[in-house]
Amino acid sequence: MKVTIDNHEAQYLAHDIEAINEWWKKSTSQIYNQKRLIYCLEIDGVKMYTGYESVIVNNYNNIDKIEIMTKGYExxxxxxxxxxxxxxxxxxxxxxxxxxxxxxxxxxxxxxxxxxxxxxxxxxxxxxxxxxxxxxxxxxxxxxxxxxxxxxxxxxxxxxxxxxxxxxxxxxxxxxxxxxxxxxxxxxxxxxx
Known part of the structure; x- marks a missing residue:
């Protein structure tokens, strides 16, 4: 699974819920520490503004790409x-x-x-x-x-x-x-x- 944040530094994760969860916790922590917010996620080309975490958990075996898009506080x-x-x-x-x-x-x-x-x-x-x-x-x-x-x-x-x-x-x-x-x-x- 290819994962990116704001089109930077693509990473590739195994279709393993624990690996995805670790990446998610680390990534969201970095986002919030940079005073940014998650604006939306694009999961296999579909933009989602809410409910994306449950979609990932329920479909992680079938997801090819996750793109997190963020916005700064201002x-x-x-x-x-x-x-x-x-x-x-x-x-x-x-x-x-x-x-x-x-x-x-x-x-x-x-x-x-x-x-x-x-x-x-x-x-x-x-x-x-x-x-x-x-x-x-x-x-x-x-x-x-x-x-x-x-x-x-x-x-x-x-x-x-x-x-x-x-x-x-x-x-x-x-x-x-x-x-x-x-x-x-x-x-x-x-x-x-």
Whole structure:
């Protein structure tokens, strides 16, 4: 089996799980020590962004080539901020529409949209936590947004449990969005872009 990291120094391993495991531990340790992250693996020409470890374990006898592709911390942060900026351009206006649904009778369709809103909010929070984890030193602006979001998200969850739809709308429109809007500047997106 041919194995490489970022197209450098190919090694050849026997189709032996222990040899592969040793190579994997050594390689990933080197990657992380260099302040890099695994971006994806290409296993026999198929790119995988998640679940690649189980694919290797379950198919090591049949794999001919593994290529690990990495990204540095700064590159990962920049890419995440760029993706978030693009996402916020859609998320913010859509969130205001979703908030308006909760000022009246909430339809099944509105609940479906709200579910997508929650998924999007979770992605934003996860992305901010990822940036915070790999930032050195910590990003103060990101940390502040995360700190402000925590109680608002908790209040939103409580309002949903209590069935207080007006409070859900108010929290989204008047607390959550004002916290999230400044992220556009952090992401390099100007108002009106």
């Amino acid at each position: 590159e990962s942060i920049c890419e995440t901020l760029q993706e978030m900026g693009l996402y916020l351009k859609v998320f913010i206006p859509r969130s205001l529409i979703i908030a308006d649904y909760f000022f009246g009778e909430v339809s099944e369709e509105a609940w479906g949209e709200f579910s997508k809103f929650i998924d999007g909010l979770n992605w934003i929070i996860s992305s901010l936590e990822f940036i915070q984890t790999i930032s050195d030193p910590c990003n103060d602006a990101v940390e502040l947004v995360l700190r402000k979001l925590e109680p608002v998200v908790a209040n939103l969850e409580q309002s949903i449990r209590n069935g207080d739809h007006v409070d859900v709308a108010d929290l989204i429109k008047y607390e959550l969005i004002p916290i999230i809007e400044p992220l556009q500047q952090i992401c390099g997106i100007q108002q009106g872009d």
